[in-house]
Amino acid sequence: MKIFNTLSNKLEEFVPIHKGKVNMYICGPTVYNYIHIGNARPVIFFDTVRRYFEHKDYEVKFASNFTDVDDRIITKAIELEQKEIEISEKFISAFLKDVERVNSSTDYIKPKVTEYMDEIIAYIGMLIEKGYAYKVEGDVYFRVQHVKDYGVLSNRNVEDLISGSRVEINHKKENPLDFTLWKKTEVGIQFESPFGKGRPGWHTECVAMIDDIFKEEIDIHGGGSGLMFPHHENEIAQSQVLNGHKIARYWMHNGLLNIKGSKMSKSEGESILVKDLTIDANAFRLFTLSTQYRSPINFSDESLDVYSKEWDKIVRVYKQLFLKLDLEDMLEGTAKIDPDLLSIYKSFLQAMDNDFNTPNAITELQNLVKKANQLVRAKTEPNILLSALKVFNDFFDVLGLKIEIKPMEKENKEIYKLWIKARLEKDFDNADKYRNILQENGII
RNA sequence: GGUCCCGUAGCCAAGUGGCUAAGGCAAUGGACUGCAACUCCGUGAUCGCCGGUUCAAAUCCGGCCGGGACCUCCA
Structure with a gap:
């Protein structure tokens, strides 16, 4: 280091x-x-x-x-x-x-x-x-x-x-x-x-x-x-x-x-x-840590917006991972690391080991977001999704980022499953209904 | 006046001697998609200017231009 x-x-x-x-x-x-x-x-x-x-x-x-x-x-x-x-x-x-x-x-x-x-x-x-x-x-x-x-x-x-x-x-x-x-x-x-x-x-x-x-x-x-x-x-x-x-x-x-x-x-x-x-604390941290600490940062509302969007993107994929695992009752399961995830994790540590190079660490966080988005859509086995979630947690832990999310209650979980089922059956009236409920309940 | 730092694509920003100069935003082309949202793939820079050192420089040296900090309280 x-x-x-x-x-x-x-x-x-x-x-x-x-x-x-x-x-x-x-x-x-x-x-x-x-x-x-x-x-x-x-x-x-x-x-x-x-x-x-x-x-x-x-x-x-x-x-x-x-x-x-x-x-x-x-x-x-x-x-x-x-x-x-x-x-x-x-x-x-x-x-x-x-x-x-x-x-x-x-x-x-x-x-x-x-x-x-x-x-x-x-x-x-x-x-x-x-x-x-x-x-x-x-x-x-x-x-x-x-x-x-x-x-x-x-x-x-x-x-x-x-x-x-x-x-x-x-x-x-x-x-x-x-x-x-x-x-x-x-x-x-x-x-x-x-x-x-x-x-x-x-x-x-x-x-x-x-x-x-x-x-x-x-x-x-x-x-x-x-x-x-x-x-x-x-x-x-x-x-x-x-x-x-x-x-x-x-x-x-x-x-x-x-x-x-x-x-x-x-x-x-x-x-x-x-x-x-007024900006989210996580987004503000991303903004602050996106420049190497010894260099000056130029403040502008525009860059704040960029990191706000960035944070929203991180939250979206994290929640998807979380919900997917929750639906399969795999939040407490055994994680299985994927080679790409491992290399992202290693690069993150390497960046931090090099005089706390947080901009490069954040780049790895972005790589993780991309990888996780791919995994979520690719019908990946849950053990790997779980390891992606754990890598996120590690990165959040180091960078001081926080997402408040809890496992779903039984009721919401059922509705979520009904939503998925309705979509599969192309029953879009019901699908929209379930989606609305889930949105109202703050799940998605 | 003295000391020091910085200048990389439209914007933000890594890289500080050597494979095709990371990544993000914006823009643009495509894919996916019941709708909405999302997401993924592709496309751009020879690194302020000039000269030098070197087999090789964005990266080292000199000069110039531009911006900033410190010498006083300041994160």
Whole structure:
């Protein structure tokens, strides 16, 4: 299994630190607003990564944080005359609803900054103690020049960063690249610390959380490519000097979602919120996973329509398989694999093994649809139909797709059989009648 | 100003040194069909442009054109 590691900029064979286990951490949202569909991309993608590892029988420990202390939350709290916690709690539950809405698991470790204040303060304290950070007028900054290879992740060198800097010079800093670990604040929520009253900077929370949750270097750290610099770079810098490792063996970054040629951003309008999506979650997942995760996706209503249709097609053939097996009471039977099905299944795994190539995996799903349509019409033996159904279930499991279908009740099953019989006997009046009943009962 | 990425048929999108450049949508021809819906089979690109390296390039190198990202909060 190969993963593209942003740290080395290469495709690397995945070797877990502990055999059979994967520890992964994904940077989560700052909870000051509803998430837009661009924010949903990492949610869906890394959920799929997790599902695939689990499909391969890895034991996955998955954590993703909530940044619930941030200037934007404070600003919003003041604006709405509410407490910060009311804002953050509201958007945490909204976020989790959205995660569910896109068929992603909410069963993971969810640390919050407010619950990790002690660890964060302790982490900053250690950085100061060892000389990697310094206090100035109630602020604490990290000394970037102490990190030899600052810039490894995002492929930048310190000189370029300084010369190209558009940042306003902050005279409190020893070096313009130094970043804030603790910020003295006058407005909004404040926390007590040995450095004074204020709030932590953004870059320490993830390191402190990972340190506490996993106690060691982890396998995968993921997030959107927008986080690579400076956030992930700064995480690495802190961990490098304090823990002697770069937090994770494999760093994975997803590309952005663009709308009308430029990125969808919370700060620049033109956002489509996940909660406002009218498209089926499965179709939306297909849309998201139809582009390799590192490439940008161009959003358009047209592509959404394409995947809606695609999903409908998948549902139709799946239901046909299911009903056919149900009629013959073969849903619990023994599956018999067909060579074509086997090769589709293998190609699917191959695609996923190659840096989670979900577009190619989806192509195999389409091949499966075609094959299943042929099997359904060819009076195939039920054992083979059953294996087709099982392959579908495996693919759905990995891609996070869901079809709600239950075995028919006895009554419907009888009507279904009558329908088939009437058609065979060319008794079309009755055939139409039975078909109507089945449609009304939601069977077909 | 600095750093970096991308440009494959009408649209979406794989492939990143080597058999005839996957797949989907749309279009079009055909098959199946009691009707409706569905479904299956066939048909299209020499890979932004120019030059170079190589026995061989969409894939590597250089230049140009076009689009985008990052350097500041951002998935």
